[in-house]
Every structure is written in C-alpha cells, then in structure tokens.
Amino acid sequence: xxxxxxxxxxxxxxxxxxxxxxxxxxxxxxxxxxxxxxxxxxxxxxxxxxxxxxxxxxxxxxxxxxxxxxxxxxxxxxxxxxxxxxxxxxxxxxxxxxxxxxxxxxxxxxxxxxxxxxxxxxxxxxxxxxxxxxxxxxxxxxxxxxxxxxxxxxxxxxxxxxxxxxxxxxxxxxxxxxxxxxxxxxxxxxxxxxxxxxxxxxxxxxxxxxxxxxxxxxxxxxxxxxxxxxxxxxxxxxxxxxxxxxxxxxxxxxxxxxxxxxxxxxxxxxxxxxxxxxxxxxxxxxxxxxxxxxxxxxxxxxxxxxxxxx
Amino acid sequence: xxxxxxxxxxxxxxxxxxxxxxxxxxxxxxxxxxxxxxxxxxxxxxxxxxxxxxxxxxxxxxxxxxxxxxxxxxxxxxxxxxxxxxxxxxxxxxxxxxxxxxxxxxxxxxxxxxxxxxxxxxxxxxxxxxxxxxxxxxxxxxxxxxxxxxxxxxxxxxxxxxxxxxxxxxxxxxxxxxxxxxxxxxxxxxxxxxxxxxxxxxxxxxxxxxxxxxxxxxxxxxxxxxxxxxxxxxxxxxxxxxxxxxxxxxxxxxxxxxxxxxxxxxxxxxxxxxxxxxxxxxxxxxxxx
Numbered sequence: 001x002x003x004x005x006x007x008x009x010x011x012x013x014x015x016x017x018x019x020x021x022x023x024x025x026x027x028x029x030x031x032x033x034x035x036x037x038x039x040x041x042x043x044x045x046x047x048x049x050x051x052x053x054x055x056x057x058x059x060x061x062x063x064x065x066x067x068x069x070x071x072x073x074x075x076x077x078x079x080x081x082x083x084x085x086x087x088x089x090x091x092x093x094x095x096x097x098x099x100x101x102x103x104x105x106x107x108x109x110x111x112x113x114x115x116x117x118x119x120x121x122x123x124x125x126x127x128x129x130x131x132x133x134x135x136x137x138x139x140x141x142x143x144x145x146x147x148x149x150x151x152x153x154x155x156x157x158x159x160x161x162x163x164x165x166x167x168x169x170x171x172x173x174x175x176x177x178x179x180x181x182x183x184x185x186x187x188x189x190x191x192x193x194x195x196x197x198x199x200x201x202x203x204x205x206x207x208x209x210x211x212x213x214x215x216x217x218x219x220x221x222x223x224x225x226x227x228x229x230x231x232x233x234x235x236x237x238x239x240x241x242x243x244x245x246x247x248x249x250x251x252x253x254x255x256x257x258x259x260x261x262x263x264x265x266x267x268x269x270x271x272x273x274x275x276x277x278x279x280x281x282x283x284x285x286x287x288x289x290x291x292x293x294x295x296x297x298x299x300x301x302x303x304x305x306x307x308x309x310x
Numbered sequence: 311x312x313x314x315x316x317x318x319x320x321x322x323x324x325x326x327x328x329x330x331x332x333x334x335x336x337x338x339x340x341x342x343x344x345x346x347x348x349x350x351x352x353x354x355x356x357x358x359x360x361x362x363x364x365x366x367x368x369x370x371x372x373x374x375x376x377x378x379x380x381x382x383x384x385x386x387x388x389x390x391x392x393x394x395x396x397x398x399x400x401x402x403x404x405x406x407x408x409x410x411x412x413x414x415x416x417x418x419x420x421x422x423x424x425x426x427x428x429x430x431x432x433x434x435x436x437x438x439x440x441x442x443x444x445x446x447x448x449x450x451x452x453x454x455x456x457x458x459x460x461x462x463x464x465x466x467x468x469x470x471x472x473x474x475x476x477x478x479x480x481x482x483x484x485x486x487x488x489x490x491x492x493x494x495x496x497x498x499x500x501x502x503x504x505x506x507x508x509x510x511x512x513x514x515x516x517x518x519x520x521x522x523x524x525x526x527x528x529x530x531x532x533x534x535x536x537x538x539x540x541x542x543x544x545x546x547x548x549x550x551x552x553x554x555x556x557x558x559x560x561x562x563x564x565x566x567x568x569x570x571x572x573x574x575x576x577x578x579x580x581x582x583x584x585x586x587x588x589x590x591x592x593x594x595x596x597x598x599x
Contacts, residue, residue, distance in 0.1 A: 031406035035403040137577070144567055145347065145351045178341070207330075
C-alpha cells in the first residue's frame with residue numbers, strides 16, 4: 001500500500017519532469033516564432049511602403065517628386081513635388097531644435113553634475129510626466145496657449161503657424177534629449193571628475209571640459225534621436241501648424257509637414273487605389289527613410305565614438 | 311601683484327560657475343514651468359465643462375451636449391485587445407532574446423531590428439495597419455484593426471522594458487535553480503519571471519499609457535471621429551479619446567475648445583492613474599530586492 005503510493009508519487013513526478021522536459025524543448029521554438037513578429041513588422045512596413053508607392057511612382061516620376069516645388073495633389077491640375085512638405089517639416093524641426101537642444105543639454109548637465117540628490121529625485125519624475133503627455137494634448141496647448149501669445153506680440157501671425165507648433169514640438173522632445181544626454185553623462189566614471197577637481201577645477205570646468213567631451217557621442221546621439229522624433233511628430237503639427245504646403249520659409253504662416261499631410265489626407269475621401277490615395281505612401285516612405293537614416297546614424301555615432309572606461 | 315591676479319582669476323572662474331549653475335537650473339525648471347502652464351491652461355479651460363453628463367453623453371453637434379462616453383468605450387475596447395496581446399508577444403520575445411537566443415547574427419539582427427522599430431514614426435504604423443489589417447486581412451475600420459496596429463506600435467517598448475527587467479535578475483538565482491535539477495524552462499517560469507514581473511509590469515503599463523494617448527495611427531487606420539453608438543464587437547467602428555479630443559479641438563467654435571479641454575482632463579486623469587500604478591509597483595518591489 002505504502003509502496004504503491006510512493007510509486008504513484010514517483011510516477012507523477014517523472015511525468016511532470018517529462019512534461020517539463022518536452023516543454024523545455026518546445027518553448028524555445030514557440031518563443032522564437034513569437035519573436036519573429038517584430039521582424040515581420042519591419043518587413044511589413046518596408047514591403048507595403050515600397051509596393052504601394054511603386055504604383056504612385058508609375059504615375060509620377062521620382063525626379064518630379066523629389067525636385068518639384070509645388071504640392072497640390074487634390075487640385076484639378078495636380079502637382080506632386082514633395083519639397084514644400086519637406087520644407088514644412090524642416091521648419092518645425094529647426095524651431096524645435098532651437099528650443100530643445102540648449103534646454104535639454106542644460107538640464108542634463110544640471111541633473112547629472114549640479115543637482116543635489118533630493119532636488120534630482122524631485123525633478124526627474126516631473127520630466128518623466130512631461131514625456132508621458134500625449135501629443136494631442138501638446139497640440140491643444142500650442143493652439144490655445146502659445147499661438148495667442150505669439151499673436152499678441154506679432155499681430156499679423158496666422159492662427160495656424162510653424163512657430164507655435166515648432167516651439168511646442170521642442171518642449172515635447174526636451175525630456176527625451178535631457179534624459180538620454182544625462183544617461184551618457186552618468187556613464188562617465190567619477191574618477192575622471194575627481195582628477196579634475198583635484199586640479200582645482202570649478203564644477204563648470206569639470207562639466208564642460210571633462211564630462212561633456214567624454215560623453216560627447218552619447219549627447220550627439222540624443223540630439224539626433226530628438227530631432228528624428230520631431231520629424232516624425234504628427235498631432236502637434238496637424239493641429240497647430242495648418243495644412244498649407246508652401247516654400248515661403250515664413251514661420252508666422254501656415255505650413256504643412258509630411259506627417260500632417262498623411263493624417264489629413266487619410267481622413268478625407270480619396271478613392272482607394274487612386275494616385276491621390278497613393279501619395280500618402282510616397283510621403284510615408286520619404287518620412288520613413290529620413291527617420292531611419294537618422295536613427296541608424298545616432299546608433300552609429302554612439303557606438304563608434306564611445307569612450308570606454310573599464 | 312601676481313597673487314592679486316590669481317585671486318581675480320579665481321573669482322572670475324567662480325562667478326562664471328555660478329552664472330552657469332543658474333542657467334542649467336533654469337533650463338531644468340523650464341520643463342517644470344511648461345508642464346505647470348500646460349496643466350493650468352487645460353484645467354482653467356475644461357474644468358467648468360467637466361460634469362457627469364460629459365462622461366455619460368455621446369458625441370453631439372452641440373457643444374453643451376457633447377460627451378466622451380463613446381470615446382471612453384472605444385479606448386477600453388481597444389485596450390482589452392492591445393494590452394494582453396502586446397504583453398504576451400512582448401514578454402515572450404524578451405524571454406527568447408534573454409534566455410534562449412545564442413549570440414549569432416540572426417539574434418543580433420532581431421535586436422537591432424527592435425531598436426529601429428522603436429524609432430519608426432507612429433504614423434508609419436498607421437499606414438501599415440491601414441494596408442495590412444484594414445485592407446489585406448479585410449477587418450475594415452474596426453476595433454480589431456486599430457487594436458492590432460497599436461499592438462505592433464507598443465511592442466518594441468514592452469520588449470525592451472521586459473529585457474531590462476529580465477537582465478536585472480542575478481545569474482546566481484538561475485544557477486541555484488539549475489543546481490536543484492531544474493531545466494531552463496522551469497527556471498524561467500519559476501525563478502526568473504516571478505522576480506522580473508514587477509519590472510515587466512511597470513514597463514508594460516507605461517507602454518499601455520502610450521497606446522491610450524496615441525492619435526495619429528488610429529486616424530490613418532480609420533477610427534471615426536463622429537460616432538453615436540458604442541462598439542458592441544471587435545468588428546464595429548469605433549473612436550478613442552485622443553481622436554475625439556482632436557475633432558473637438560479642430561472645430562472653429564470656441565465652446566468646443568472647452569469640450570476638448572474637458573476631454574483632455576479625463577484622458578490625463580486616466581494616464582496619470584496608470585503611471586501612478588506603474589510607479590507604485592516599481593517602488594513596492596524595489597524595496598524588497
């Protein structure tokens with residue numbers, strides 16, 4: 001009786017072990033298949049962008065697309081030159097970088113070099129909240145707060161303008177630039193700082209002459225990633241920058257970015273399969289290639305020029 | 311004389327340090343002030359319009375009768391698919407990469423690929439969803455198409471967060487498990503995952519809040535702005551809170567800006583509660599370790 005109970009236990013133990021053993025062989029395969037989904041996503045993005053925009057490039061030559069200075073796909077006499085959309089995107093990114101690069105850099109230095117621990121523990125979460133606010137909220141803020149202020153100072157400003165949207169895109173990417181730069185500065189070992197202090201340096205000299213050069217690749221990478229985020233930003237520019245593609249380079253006027261064009265057009269009633277419909281893919285692939293190149297570039301500089309301290 | 315020069319120079323260097331200290335501090339405070347102004351602006355615009363009717367009414371062409379009910383329902387429908395799906399896929403991928411994958415070119419490729427996916431603009435995911443889920447799979451402009459698009463969008467974030475959490479489990483714990491005769495899968499399920507779970511959950515909740523706040527890809531996928539009935543299945547049309555807010559903010563009438571601000575308060579409340587849960591989890595389990 002006792003014997004059989006032990007047998008039973010052993011049997012069930014062996015069975016469980018066997019079950020787990022076969023699971024141990026099975027699970028890596030299942031998990032690898034699931035991990036493949038992320039590869040499929042990339043392939044999917046590349047394939048649909050290429051195939052759908054191929055139809056567009058049969059109707060419109062790539063040269064006209066890349067060099068044309070008029071973007072009027074919905075007019076009776078449509079023009080498909082993407083430069084106005086690129087110009088709009090560039091203007092937003094320019095304003096955003098003027099706002100975000102110095103401020104993000106400065107706050108990274110403060111948080112990494114100057115801030116006492118208590119202050120840091122208080123400020124970091126606030127920047128994290130700023131990073132978690134949806135872009136639609138930033139867009140509303142641009143439209144109802146920043147634009148009226150600009151109009152108050154310069155009355156001839158359009159209701160929708162590049163300046164307001166650009167400033168707010170800048171505010172949006174500050175937390176990202178700040179925290180990535182700070183990570184890079186934190187990776188600089190303290191021994192380097194102590195050496196500089198022992199030579200009688202001030203905090204500023206340690207920060208600018210020791211820490212920043214040592215963390216330089218990471219800081220530049222954070223700038224590039226921030227700008228790439230600004231280029232891909234959609235809702236702020238759709239809501240606050242307008243829908244008027246042009247080459248005027250006037251920050252107080254309405255413009256249109258690549259992202260805003262895709263959103264606005266996909267809301268409308270362009271017939272599926274028409275050239276106008278396919279413009280969103282042609283613009284999409286341009287946007288994808290630009291941001292991808294910037295992201296790869298950021299990865300490259302942070303790997304290539306990283307100073308190793310081990 | 312020389313002594314004086316050195317002193318003067320020292321003073322100048324110290325003054326410069328102080329000036330820059332103030333500059334760096336003010337750039338940090340810039341973010342804090344911006345956040346404060348944003349919140350004040352939205353609260354002062356929207357708080358007066360926020361009442362029970364706003365939460366229980368559907369969208370309307372009249373500002374005073376507009377409500378956010380359909381949008382809240384749409385967001386909940388979407389998240390009921392996106393959250394579990396992205397969690398399962400994300401954690402599985404992280405386990406594979408951290409516990410099983412050998413260091414060969416294919417797994418390095420997957421890793422680079424995930425890093426690049428995280429940098430793809432969200433609107434491109436919209437184009438992907440529109441083509442694959444809406445057209446090729448024929449789901450139409452439905453809850454399902456939107457949810458799947460969002461799943462792919464937040465997947466890289468969950469994978470990276472889960473990888474970090476799994477990496478943080480010390481090798482000694484795994485070795486102890488192996489020494490007791492456990493195989494790799496047993497070790498993962500019984501030892502690694504329980505310890506990594508708080509970190510994984512924190513990262514997942516943060517990425518869910520990203521999905522709740524995301525607008526552009528869902529507009530491209532075709533979530534509609536004006537909807538009067540709640541979705542009753544995954545193939546129904548739907549709208550989500552950010553799209554509803556976008557529509558209101560886009561209307562020229564001033565009253566609708568107040569409605570939009572009220573909507574934003576509801577959205578931010580939801581997101582901040584999610585973030586609070588994530589931070590709570592992190593703090594609670596950090597102390598234990």
